[in-house]
Amino acid sequence: MSILEHKGVWVFAEQRAGEIQKVSLELLGKGRELADTLGTKLTAVLLGNNVKEMASELIYYGADEVILVEDELLDVYITETYTKVMSKIIKEKKPDIILMGATALGRDLAPRVSARVHTGLTADCTTLEIDEESKHLLMTRPAFGGNIMATIICPDHRPQMSTVRPGVMIKQERNEERQGEIIEFPSGLAKEDVNVEVIEIVKEEKQKMKIEEAEVLVSGGRGMRKKENFQTLELLAKELGGLVSGSRAVVDAGWMDREHQVGQTGKTVRPNLYLACGVSGAIQHVTGMEESDLIVAINKNPSAPIFELADVGIVGDVEKVIPSLIDELKSVKV
Numbered sequence: 060m061s062i063l064e065h066k067g068v069w070v071f072a073e074q075r076a077g078e079i080q081k082v083s084l085e086l087l088g089k090g091r092e093l094a095d096t097l098g099t100k101l102t103a104v105l106l107g108n109n110v111k112e113m114a115s116e117l118i119y120y121g122a123d124e125v126i127l128v129e130d131e132l133l134d135v136y137i138t139e140t141y142t143k144v145m146s147k148i149i150k151e152k153k154p155d156i157i158l159m160g161a162t163a164l165g166r167d168l169a170p171r172v173s174a175r176v177h178t179g180l181t182a183d184c185t186t187l188e189i190d191e192e193s194k195h196l197l198m199t200r201p202a203f204g205g206n207i208m209a210t211i212i213c214p215d216h217r218p219q220m221s222t223v224r225p226g227v228m229i230k231q232e233r234n235e236e237r238q239g240e241i242i243e244f245p246s247g248l249a250k251e252d253v254n255v256e257v258i259e260i261v262k263e264e265k266q267k268m269k270i271e272e273a274e275v276l277v278s279g280g281r282g283m284r285k286k287e288n289f290q291t292l293e294l295l296a297k298e299l300g301g302l303v304s305g306s307r308a309v310v311d312a313g314w315m316d317r318e319h320q321v322g323q324t325g326k327t328v329r330p331n332l333y334l335a336c337g338v339s340g341a342i343q344h345v346t347g348m349e350e351s352d353l354i355v356a357i358n359k360n361p362s363a364p365i366f367e368l369a370d371v372g373i374v375g376d377v378e379k380v381i382p383s384l385i386d387e388l389k390s391v392k393v
């Protein structure tokens with residue numbers, strides 16, 4: 060089969076308990092750009108049970124059409140059912156490109172689907188572009204421990220599949236004027252297809268807001284010296300209406316849980332303000348926060364690499380600078 064038969068850019072619209080995940084809206088933003096460059100359609104693929112009313116949201120965020128597959132058997136995510144349905148639609152409709160969020164669900168689904176449809180998958184992409192000449196998708200991601208950026212192509216197979224972490228791409232403005240088509244597609248699933256039964260879903264107790272969603276992040280590094288000193292960061296974050304995050308060094312030291320780690324093996328964040336406190340600015344950390352709007356760094360070493368990136372740099376001891384900042388913010392509020 061010729062790869063030329065494959066047309067269109069697809070975004071897998073991940074929903075959990077009836078809520079579309081932010082990363083899918085971000086991917087619609089990137090997908091819109093790619094589809095416009097290729098002069099093709101942007102399609103969102105929505106699987107679930109009673110999820111129809113979410114389809115128009117996907118159009119408001121950039122999709123030209125939504126392939127909607129509703130079935131009781133798709134009510135909760137099961138690798139087997141979702142893989143079967145996705146592979147079936149892909150084989151029938153032959154898209155050129157498929158983007159999925161690099162979430163727990165996307166990381167489970169994308170490799171299985173790519174194997175079923177015999178194509179390649181590039182995980183955790185940070186840049187996606189179309190090659191002007193060949194029209195292949197150029198999928199760029201950090202490689203070799205973040206020391207180089209590798210651009211990967213999938214020239215002989217289709218679809219070209221890529222996962223992208225939350226917070227990397229930018230969603231479009233929601234526009235209720237946008238019109239699009241909703242195409243209902245049969246799941247083709249039978250009860251016998253399901254070998255796994257979900258008996259209970261137990262949600263882990265989590266902080267209400269995720270660091271990827273915070274507008275202000277106060278991030279601590281090894282320079283904070285000990286776990287107890289993170290209480291000062293909590294106070295500062297509270298004053299600024301933000302959350303505390305950290306480098307891998309502090310996670311490895313057991314001062315913070317992994318959910319709050321920023322960087323290549325942690326979360327990619329894009330807050331309005333990123334305050335780096337005692338963080339050196341290693342490439343693997345910077346990869347996860349360099350797109351922040353305003354970066355303020357506090358470090359006692361004037362040659363720390365974080366200062367090359369920071370918009371505002373404070374050379375000083377975190378144990379002195381942070382309490383002064385908190386006092387200053389409190390006095391401004393009064």
Ligand code: FAD
Binds near residue numbers: 322359
């Ligand atoms: P350090 O590098 O030890 O820096 C501490 C900084 O604090 C220094 O600049 C020092 O000058 C300053 N300091 C010390 N005392 C004070 C003080 N009193 N006041 C002010 N400043 C002070 N790292 C991540 O963060 N995220 C990742 O996702 C990640 N993924 C990785 C993946 C791979 C494959 C590898 C190999 C590494 C990864 N790392 C990651 C680790 C990364 O290379 C660095 O080791 C790590 O980011 C360093 O953390 P840090 O800046 O907190 O500590």
